[in-house]
Amino acid sequence: MTAPDPDLSRPGPHRITFANEKGGTGKSTTAVHVAVALAYRGAKVAAIDLDPRQRTFYRYFENRAETETRRGISLPGAQVEVFSGSSIEEFEELARQVGEGADFLIVDTPGRDDPYARHAATEADTLVTPLNDSFVDFDLIGQVDAESFKVRRLSFYAELIWEARKARAIARRQEIDWVVVRNRTGHVEARNMHRIERALKELSKRAGFRVANGLSERVIYRELFPSGLTLLDKGHLGELGTSHLVARQEMRSLLAGLSLPQVERPLTQNDQPRLALA
Secondary structure (H helix, E strand, C coil): CCCCCCCCCCCEEEEECCCCCCCCCCHHHHHHHHHHHHHHCCCCEEEEEECCCHHHHHHHHHHHHHHHHHHHHCCCEECCCCEECHHHHHHHHHHHHHHCCEEEEECCCCCCHHHHHHHHHHHHCCCEEEEEEEHHHHCEEEEEECCCCEEEECCHHHHHHHHHHHHHHHHHHCCCCCEEEECHHHCCHHHHHHHHHHHHHHHHHHCEEEEECCCCCCCCHHHHHHHHCCCCCCCCCCCCHHHHHHEEEEEHHHHHHHHHHHHHHCCCCCHCCCCCCC
């Protein structure tokens, strides 16, 4: 499946929702790196953290703002808010406010079943579902036969997105570009990896998503959280080893695989968004 032609002329920012009802898939880490990568390209990025309890996405950018103050530097970033409302209408109002004037609105959802996460997923222009390369995570989108590993049926979540894509196509003549991102592939046994690849390829045709390679399991991602820095912040990380340079290339490949709209705007000092403290 190829990505639909992106169009920045539509009203409001391009919505990118990172959603997975299972935790521990590197969802927030992936979302942060995509947000920073877009900001480095000159895009104006707004974001909403839908997990008011853990606030992992928000905390990352809060740490980033503190590092800027402490070091006296300015880093590309995103304007981030935390949603703690009690209705879909309140969420949409927050999305309208924080997304005003932005090119992209990123929504990071909690790693559990959540009504606002489902709404954000069905309203996304680009829906990103990070998965660890295991059949435990694969079960979120499809069930496989225990002997042949062939796909038996779509999961409830995949059917939800399928119906949302159909409704969007009818109502707006636009589709949700659903991208399943394979994270942490380096720790998967080769035979199992091939089985997952075959199952994803089969399921992608039935569920209508694309597959992109994501981020490997690396200690550097956990180490960067307290400073809010990312692998894209060259010049602020000290000397990087070969594995870190490879990780940076993984990030570039992921961004290319998402096929997001291009923003042609030179990065200026005024385009360095600061964290919107909640």
